[in-house]
Amino acid sequence: MIKKGLLLIIVLGLLSCQKEGCTDENALNYNPDAQINNGSCDYNVTTPYVLNIPFAFPDMLIPENNPMTVEGVLLGDKLFHEPLLSGNNEMACNSCHNRDFSFSDLQQQSTGIDGINGDRNASTIINAGWSSSFNWDGSVTTLEDQAFEPVTNPIEMNETWINVENKLNANTEYKQLFKNAFNIDYIDSIHVVMAIAQFERSLISSNSKFDRFYRGEETLTPSELNGYAIFNSEKGDCFHCRGTQLFMDNLFHNNGLDPEPFTDLGHSAITGNSSDDGKFKTPTLRNIEVSAPYMHDGRFFTLEQVIDHYDMGGHYSSTIDPNMKKVGIGLQLTNQEKADLVAFLKTLTDSNFISGK
Amino acid sequence: MIKINLISSNLSERIRYFSIVDIYDNLKVVFYVFLLIIIFKTKEMKNIKYLTILSLGLILLTSCPPSKFTPDSVNIRFEHYAGGNSTINISGNSCLIEDTLLYTNDAGQLYSVQNLDYIITDINLTDEEGTVLQELRDIHYVTISNLSSLNLSISSILNRGEYRNIEFTFGLDSTKNISNLYVNEEFHTRMFWPEMMGGGYHYMKIEGRFDNNSFYNTHTGGTMGVDYSFKKSFPINITTIEDGTIHEVVIAMDLNNWYKNPNTISLTTDGIMGNMQRQMELKENGIENVFDVY
Numbered sequence: 001m002i003k004k005g006l007l008l009i010i011v012l013g014l015l016s017c018q019k020e021g022c023t024d025e026n027a028l029n030y031n032p033d034a035q036i037n038n039g040s041c042d043y044n045v046t047t048p049y050v051l052n053i054p055f056a057f058p059d060m061l062i063p064e065n066n067p068m069t070v071e072g073v074l075l076g077d078k079l080f081h082e083p084l085l086s087g088n089n090e091m092a093c094n095s096c097h098n099r100d101f102s103f104s105d106l107q108q109q110s111t112g113i114d115g116i117n118g119d120r121n122a123s124t125i126i127n128a129g130w131s132s133s134f135n136w137d138g139s140v141t142t143l144e145d146q147a148f149e150p151v152t153n154p155i156e157m158n159e160t161w162i163n164v165e166n167k168l169n170a171n172t173e174y175k176q177l178f179k180n181a182f183n184i185d186y187i188d189s190i191h192v193v194m195a196i197a198q199f200e201r202s203l204i205s206s207n208s209k210f211d212r213f214y215r216g217e218e219t220l221t222p223s224e225l226n227g228y229a230i231f232n233s234e235k236g237d238c239f240h241c242r243g244t245q246l247f248m249d250n251l252f253h254n255n256g257l258d259p260e261p262f263t264d265l266g267h268s269a270i271t272g273n274s275s276d277d278g279k280f281k282t283p284t285l286r287n288i289e290v291s292a293p294y295m296h297d298g299r300f301f302t303l304e305q306v307i308d309h310y311d312m313g314g315h316y317s318s319t320i321d322p323n324m325k326k327v328g329i330g331l332q333l334t335n336q337e338k339a340d341l342v343a344f345l346k347t348l349t350d351s352n353f354i355s356g357k
Numbered sequence: 358m359i360k361i362n363l364i365s366s367n368l369s370e371r372i373r374y375f376s377i378v379d380i381y382d383n384l385k386v387v388f389y390v391f392l393l394i395i396i397f398k399t400k401e402m403k404n405i406k407y408l409t410i411l412s413l414g415l416i417l418l419t420s421c422p423p424s425k426f427t428p429d430s431v432n433i434r435f436e437h438y439a440g441g442n443s444t445i446n447i448s449g450n451s452c453l454i455e456d457t458l459l460y461t462n463d464a465g466q467l468y469s470v471q472n473l474d475y476i477i478t479d480i481n482l483t484d485e486e487g488t489v490l491q492e493l494r495d496i497h498y499v500t501i502s503n504l505s506s507l508n509l510s511i512s513s514i515l516n517r518g519e520y521r522n523i524e525f526t527f528g529l530d531s532t533k534n535i536s537n538l539y540v541n542e543e544f545h546t547r548m549f550w551p552e553m554m555g556g557g558y559h560y561m562k563i564e565g566r567f568d569n570n571s572f573y574n575t576h577t578g579g580t581m582g583v584d585y586s587f588k589k590s591f592p593i594n595i596t597t598i599e600d601g602t603i604h605e606v607v608i609a610m611d612l613n614n615w616y617k618n619p620n621t622i623s624l625t626t627d628g629i630m631g632n633m634q635r636q637m638e639l640k641e642n643g644i645e646n647v648f649d650v651y
């Protein structure tokens with residue numbers, strides 16, 4: 001009885017002799033004939049991109065499903081400058097987000113491929129990894145989501161994502177770059193925006209003259225110091241929205257640009273809350289010297305005009321920010337104080353960032 | 358196998374408790390094993406005696422297990438009033454309360470509250486002499502722009518005993534009020550206080566309208582590096598038998614009283630962050646009767 005049992009076991013054992021190899025479809029050396037996984041699976045390995053968090057900056061929150069890699073950032077950089085993303089193959093992200101202007105546009109409102117202008121000024125892209133929302137009205141909350149819309153917007157790049165995918169998949173260099181960065185064989189829109197987001201997160205500015213002063217490495221001129229004092233006291237009162245090294249606050253404010261009725265409702269279009277009428281995102285003041293014109297509609301072309309606006313106290317409206325407490329009264333800055341404030345703002349220019357070093 | 362559970366509720370708190378029932382669980386296993394051995398080896402009637410003793414033992418163990426001791430929790434609710442009973446209306450969805458001129462301060466000014474933000478630190482349970490028995494929370498940021506901050510849950514922290522007193526510091530004392538110390542906290546940007554005005558963080562911001570269309574900003578903090586924070590202490594009555602009870606505590610703030618006693622303060626459109634006299638007056642009023650606990 002036992003002998004028969006043993007014989008059966010041996011026969012079954014021989015019959016079930018199975019091929020060993022890598023059985024994971026996602027691995028680079030996947031063997032479809034293999035039935036037993038022998039641990040030989042080889043996966044694409046990307047190189048982590050080391051983010052240096054500058055002094056006195058918070059940690060950067062990076063989405064778990066899109067970690068920063070050297071390959072991803074490289075690919076994102078190339079895509080950011082890629083005219084194939086537009087309907088006429090002539091316009092790329094950097095057409096309106098030019099590094100020379102801290103990734104913004106010299107024009108008040110940017111022009112799309114068909115010569116049509118938008119309503120709002122192109123935002124800068126700088127230290128974007130610390131922002132919790134994007135676009136002047138805060139319509140999206142991630143960099144990945146933000147990158148979808150300009151490609152398909154008819155007055156911007158006016159292209160479809162299917163066309164973009166086809167163009168990129170027909171390009172052997174892109175096929176290889178996407179394989180390196182994401183280990184995918186078909187390039188899809190989601191991975192395009194993921195790469196662009198990684199590139200944008202790598203755009204960190206923290207080496208302006210002010211940064212060096214803050215770290216104790218350099219001194220400011222008396223005019224710049226006085227401007228700093230005005231900025232950071234209740235005389236100028238700028239720090240309430242632009243305090244900390246980020247020089248922005250991830251909040252939405254109505255800074256008294258217009259009385260009611262507003263032509264652009266801003267944040268309330270997203271929240272559906274009328275108490276958000278006329279409120280816009282606080283952009284960073286870093287590199288402000290080079291990113292004119294200013295405000296959501298680009299109405300001010302010089303820093304002097306911006307300061308004059310705040311100096312007069314702003315225009316009253318029902319949703320004006322309570323920090324604009326000098327509305328109707330004004331800050332009463334002297335001409336020298338205004339010049340000092342401009343001098344301070346210019347210390348926020350980071351020439352390394354602008355030149356791409 | 359005695360389990361040790363380490364619970365960390367804060368930057369500086371840990372408690373341990375022994376799970377006594379686990380000892381009994383293990384003894385039960387031992388008994389079952391013995392029972393099985395005896396059943397297999399039973400050939401004669403005499404082993405029935407041992408079997409009976411074991412069975413009785415098992416029944417006793419399973420029918421009266423000792424109760425598990427679970428440390429109690431504390432839930433602190435922050436409530437806000439403006440003059441006696443009128444509760445500040447916090448509309449559900451919006452980050453702002455109803456911006457209507459509802460409240461009157463002692464100077465006779467009608468005012469509204471649009472923003473209310475403050476930082477409370479070193480919330481502790483103490484005995485009647487003020488000796489800290491249990492630290493509850495190192496630092497907590499209250500803001501009406503985030504309603505979940507109005508509830509502070511501190512789980513499984515109270516050991517058996519009686520707690521007669523709660524204390525907290527309003528604002529940040531000089532050991533905590535340091536620029537960039539809380540760079541990763543939610544309040545780092547919003548409560549930033551410039552280095553040239555003393556550094557650190559705002560203790561509090563009350564902002565809104567007064568007298569129709571003027572705006573006031575009641576901002577307190579460490580002006581010129583002076584520590585204007587203050588400690589408050591209140592009697593409470595918490596007794597724990599470690600049965601997992603959640604003890605509710607309310608810390609209430611009456612906003613009118615910031616402007617009331619001993620100093621009558623009028624709202625103006627002037628900033629007060631650099632005004633040491635105003636900061637001292639607000640601190641004195643704050644100590645007097647801004648807070649209540651129940």
